[in-house]
Amino acid sequence: MASAILHAPFLVFIKANHLIVAQKADSSTRTICSLDLRHKPSFYLSNGSVVCRDVQGLEFSLDTLNADEAQNLLTALARAQVRHGRMKQLSRFLGVGLAVAIVCSGFIWSNQDAATPASLVISSSQNARSPELAKRALPSPVTSDPGQIASGAAADNGWTLPENIQATLPEKLHNAAERKLFTVNYSSGHSRTLYVFADPSCPNCQRLESSLNTISDAFNVVVFPVPVIGKEKSVAAITPVLCLPPDQRKAAWDALFDPTPEGVNLGKNSGKIAPKEMDSKAAQSTGECDVAVKALGINQTAYQAYRIPGTPWVISDDGRYVPQALLRDPSKLNAFLSEQPAYKN
Secondary structure (H helix, E strand, C coil): CEEEECCCCEEEEEECCEEEEEEEECCEEEEEEEEEHHHCCEEEEECCEEEEECCCCCEEEEECCCHHHHHHHHHHHHHHHHHHHHHHHHHHHHHCCCCCCCCCCCCCCCCCCCCCCHHHCCCCCCCCCCHHHHHCCCCCCCCCCHHHCCCCCCCCCCCCCCHHHHCCHHHHHHHHHHCCCCCEECCCCCCCEEEEEECCCCHHHHHHHHHHHHHCCCCEEEEEECCCCCCHHHHHHHHHHHHCCHHHHHHHHHHHCCCCCCCCCCCCCCCCCCHHHHHHHHHCCHHHHHHHHHHHHHHHHHHHHCCCCCCCEEEECCCCECCHHHHCCHHHHHHHHHCCCHHHC
16 A cells, blocks of 8 residues: 655645645645545545545555544545535536525435425335335435534534534434434433444444444444445445344344454354345345335435545434544543533533
């Protein structure tokens, strides 16, 4: 894997189809690298570095001096991509002569609401596993005028979703989890809940898995799987999991993160669902698997609509982003959840 060492401060901006990373030195700016956006690069943290991975799986590491600089670089990359996405969307709207001033809504997975545009709603169904899911409209990405974005909406973590929209997320995430179509539930019955967007192909998700299992003893942990890093590979891995009945998904999800080589546990009853058994059960109901494919697509749309910068991404039941460091320390996590969100002050 190639690498280039960065020393903050640095700049990230997009020109034409290229994302450019530059370093500021005194009064001059030196270009570090240029990435072709047509290769659909994605970014994640690995061993104190930011790794760029293109659509073909090729990787390029941007090494930084420490973990803080790596996080800052990942934030800068996320912000640049969000800005670029906004400009492309605005250009499309102007091209068809539309004067867009959409109030931030981003309602996903919710029940019908008179204040919600119909095109942004996936209505509830009396039969939660009905193939009618295929006929429901997908949400549009959240857009807004600059004046509508509350101060502090673009936090240091790179999440640019306005705070007033963050405040609406808990109810939407809760409603989606209750429908048992889109999620893998680690635990229930606790007073606080954490919602996690995760990809089994994401290295950071793999490293965080043991922490999520640990805190699930004290907090409800609900995962919305998304194929962000692994793309088709992740779709192939996640779909059979969502095909299973809700109470069997956790064991199948765990199997995706199991580092034990095949054959090591021969003769042992681990309690996990073997891939062949999982595929067999999934194949028993083509209709349910079809629903699982569509549910995974809706999760991906939600991930994009809510401007989530990367995986794993953890959202508390009051709408705040939960840093990964807190998930490894239950006492600090509990103190964080006890704080009052800024938008409620």
